[in-house]
Amino acid sequence: MAIFNPSFSSVNHYLETLPPDWPGGFWLHWGIFVVIIFAFVMPMIMAFIYFERRGLGRFQVRLGPNRVGPFGILQPVADAIKVLIKEDIVPAKGDKWVHWLAPVVAFVPALMIFAVVPFGDGALLADLNIGILYVVAISSISVVGIFMAGWGSNNKYSLIGAMRTVAQVISYEIPLVLSILGVVLISGSLSMNKIVEAQTIPFILLQPLGFLIYFLAACAEINRTPFDLLEAESEIVAGFHIEYSGMKFALFYLVEYAEVLAISAIITTLFLGGWRGPVLPSFLWFLIKVFGVFFLIFWVRSTIPRLRIDQVMAFAWKCLLPLALLNLLITGIEVIVLPEALPWPIIFLNLAIMAVLVVLWSKFFRLGGGRVEV
Amino acid sequence: MMGLDIAFWVLAIIGIAAALAVVLLRDVFRAALSLILCFLTVAGIYVTLSADFLAAVQVLIYVGAISVLIILAIMLTREVQRGSPSGKLRIPAFVVAILFLGVVSFALINTPWQISQLPPLEPTTAALAVKLFGEGGFILAVEIAAVLLLAAILGAVVLVREK
Numbered sequence: 061m062a063i064f065n066p067s068f069s070s071v072n073h074y075l076e077t078l079p080p081d082w083p084g085g086f087w088l089h090w091g092i093f094v095v096i097i098f099a100f101v102m103p104m105i106m107a108f109i110y111f112e113r114r115g116l117g118r119f120q121v122r123l124g125p126n127r128v129g130p131f132g133i134l135q136p137v138a139d140a141i142k143v144l145i146k147e148d149i150v151p152a153k154g155d156k157w158v159h160w161l162a163p164v165v166a167f168v169p170a171l172m173i174f175a176v177v178p179f180g181d182g183a184l185l186a187d188l189n190i191g192i193l194y195v196v197a198i199s200s201i202s203v204v205g206i207f208m209a210g211w212g213s214n215n216k217y218s219l220i221g222a223m224r225t226v227a228q229v230i231s232y233e234i235p236l237v238l239s240i241l242g243v244v245l246i247s248g249s250l251s252m253n254k255i256v257e258a259q260t261i262p263f264i265l266l267q268p269l270g271f272l273i274y275f276l277a278a279c280a281e282i283n284r285t286p287f288d289l290l291e292a293e294s295e296i297v298a299g300f301h302i303e304y305s306g307m308k309f310a311l312f313y314l315v316e317y318a319e320v321l322a323i324s325a326i327i328t329t330l331f332l333g334g335w336r337g338p339v340l341p342s343f344l345w346f347l348i349k350v351f352g353v354f355f356l357i358f359w360v361r362s363t364i365p366r367l368r369i370d371q372v373m374a375f376a377w378k379c380l381l382p383l384a385l386l387n388l389l390i391t392g393i394e395v396i397v398l399p400e401a402l403p404w405p406i407i408f409l410n411l412a413i414m415a416v417l418v419v420l421w422s423k424f425f426r427l428g429g430g431r432v433e434v
Numbered sequence: 435m436m437g438l439d440i441a442f443w444v445l446a447i448i449g450i451a452a453a454l455a456v457v458l459l460r461d462v463f464r465a466a467l468s469l470i471l472c473f474l475t476v477a478g479i480y481v482t483l484s485a486d487f488l489a490a491v492q493v494l495i496y497v498g499a500i501s502v503l504i505i506l507a508i509m510l511t512r513e514v515q516r517g518s519p520s521g522k523l524r525i526p527a528f529v530v531a532i533l534f535l536g537v538v539s540f541a542l543i544n545t546p547w548q549i550s551q552l553p554p555l556e557p558t559t560a561a562l563a564v565k566l567f568g569e570g571g572f573i574l575a576v577e578i579a580a581v582l583l584l585a586a587i588l589g590a591v592v593l594v595r596e597k
Contacts, residue, residue, distance in 0.1 A: 158464070189557035190490050197490040200498025204470060207505055211463055219509065226506050230499065250559060 093185035097174045104350075105317040106136040111351075112358045119362035143313075146306040151214050154303065158212030163304070163311035166205025169198045170318040177325045178253045180335045180342040191252035192244065195326060196237055199281070202319065203229045206300050209312070213303035221299025224369060229281055231376040236277035238384035242270040242391040243330050256334035264331040265407045269387045269414040271331045273380055275356075278327070280372065282319040285361035287372055324353040379421055386417060441482050449475035462508050470501045484554030487562055 110125075110133060117124020126132035150156055173195050175185040188194050203225060210222025244250055246266055247258035264271045280287040296302075301312045328334055328349040337345035367375070390413060398406065452475065455468035473496040480489035555561050565571050 155461075155463070158467070188486065189559060190486050193487070193490045193494070197493040197498065200494055203502060204467075204497070204505075207502070208467065211505075211509070223506070223509060226502055230502060233498070 090185070093175075096179070097171070097185065100179070101171060101174060101318060101321065104321050105314060106140075108317050108321060108354060109136045109139075111354070115355070115358055116362050119359075140310065143310040144307060146309075148306040148308065149303070151303050154214040155212040158208045159303070160212075160308075162205050162208035162212055163308045163315070164205070165208055166202050166315045167311050167318070169201040169205075170315050170322060172198050173322040174325070176252050177322075177329060178256055178334055179346055181253075181257075184253060187251055187253050190250050192240055192250050192255070192326075192330070195252075195322075196233075196240070199319075199322070200229075200233065202315065205315075209304065210300040213300070215303050217296040217298075218300050218302050220296050221302075225283065225300065227369070228283070228287065228372055228376075231373055232277045232280040232287075232380070235273050235376065235380035235384040236281060238381075238388050239267075239270040239273040239277065240330065241388050242267045245388075245391050245395050252329050252334075256329055256336060259333040259336060261403055261407075262331060262333040262336075266403070266410060267331065267387075267391065268411055269383065269417060270391070271327075272414065272418070273384050273387065274331070275327065277376075277380060278323045279357060279360065280376070282316070282323055284320070284357060286364040286367055288366065320354060320357060321350070324350045324357065327353045383417055383421060438482055442479065445475045445478045445482070449479070462511075463505070466501065466505050466508055469504070470497055473497050473501065484556075485558065487558050 113135070114124040114126075114132070124132065125135035128134040128138045150159055176188055176191040176194055178184040178187075206225050207222050210218040210225075213219075243255060243263050246263060247255045249255060249258065301309060304312060325346075328346060332349045332353070334349075335342035335346045337348075340348075390410075394406065394410075449472055452468045452472040456465045456472065459465040459468060473492065477489045477492040477497075480486075480492060566576055567573055
């Protein structure tokens with residue numbers, strides 16, 4: 061609320077919701093956190109790029125970048141400088157305004173997600189009481205940017221990439237939101253900070269199926285490799301950003317990693333207990349968990365080959381959606397029937413339910429079976 | 435309340451300009467993008483009215499889903515850049531639109547709106563949930579809307595099914 065509405069009443073309300081030992085007033089808090097978010101996101105993206113390229117090298121039994129600086133640690137910096145001084149090319153028959161605006165429209169929402177991510181107890185830009193809904197809403201804008209890129213380039217491969225994105229993102233948004241609802245039901249709040257506070261045991265143990273569905277759907281939403289059909293090199297060259305170069309291409313590259321960072325941070329917050337943890341300071345726990353989730357994401361990337369478009373769509377509608385609905389139903393029953401039950405029986409019950417459901421669905425559900433249908 | 439006034443006027447002007455652009459732009463794709471801007475300013479106005487849940491849902495449904503579907507439909511049509519040339523009914527349509535605008539403006543200005551003196555509810559989600567699903571709430575309307583949407587989906591499936 062307060063981030064959009066700097067009227068006096070909301071300032072007072074906002075100051076009341078701040079932790080008492082927090083320094084400064086509303087605008088100071090705002091300014092500090094904007095700086096913190098930038099200082100967090102940009103180096104983290106650089107670190108992710110380095111980490112992923114080195115890690116992928118390991119997975120593929122090669123070295124990865126190791127020439128620039130010690131252990132190749134300056135490779136992202138060198139790449140950034142290279143990309144900044146490249147020529148900016150705009151297609152002659154493209155829609156120039158749309159082509160220019162697209163990277164910005166894609167980048168801004170990816171950055172805005174971090175406004176509600178708690179780095180520590182109460183350490184977030186705005187503790188919206190609709191936190192997780194805000195995240196879902198804002199991240200749905202990014203697809204418009206990808207769309208504009210595909211259209212403004214006036215290139216058939218760009219357009220195919222953009223069309224694939226739309227089909228994919230709209231389909232996977234439904235299981236994504238349904239799997240979040242399980243967490244919201246247990247914690248009883250939409251606020252990201254309250255969700256973390258409610259996690260005396262990480263929700264991944266109470267919601268194993270929800271975590272699995274969210275993880276897969278999020279990988280599809282941000283177009284990570286098993287689902288990266290919008291830029292499938294073997295089919296459509298580079299997809300939506302085929303006509304982009306220089307700084308604009310760099311922005312799309314940043315968007316890709318900013319979204320991965322955002323998804324890692326949200327999975328950390330929703331399922332892994334956010335900043336909670338023993339001994340170490342809270343922001344360090346947050347960082348460790350974010351890196352853990354990111355490692356899982358690119359582990360999946362380096363292990364599983366790319367799916368076909370019909371397989372991707374079938375997986376969303378025939379597998380993830382029914383499982384997400386069942387998960388929501390089971391969670392609802394558990395919250396109503398066993399509100400005060402001991403955690404351990406519930407944890408084992410949920411793990412058993414997840415195992416049974418996943419095995420069951422993998423038995424009577426086939427991906428395409430060689431037949432191509434969309 | 436200065437900040438709120440400024441926010442309202444900025445959002446209102448951008449919103450109306452975007453809405454006009456939707457109608458006046460020849461390029462249908464750009465018109466759809468203006469529609470997205472218009473939806474976003476409406477969400478901004480909801481925020482200034484302390485309706486944060488409604489604002490997030492507005493962005494999620496209208497920007498994230500409906501606009502994207504509109505753009506998808508545009509991509510499946512031909513000769514988008516030439517747009518939709520206006521037909522013979524241009525003048526009558528203009529007259530009807532002006533009449534409608536006049537009636538709506540008249541009704542808006544002459545209605546004695548009741549303004550609550552209470553501070554806005556914080557948080558809004560619980561109150562909304564009670565209104566929608568609680569006793570004496572609007573659960574019937576919610577259910578009817580759901581059935582209506584299901585009927586629309588079934589209709590679409592029947593229409594496109596191969597014989």
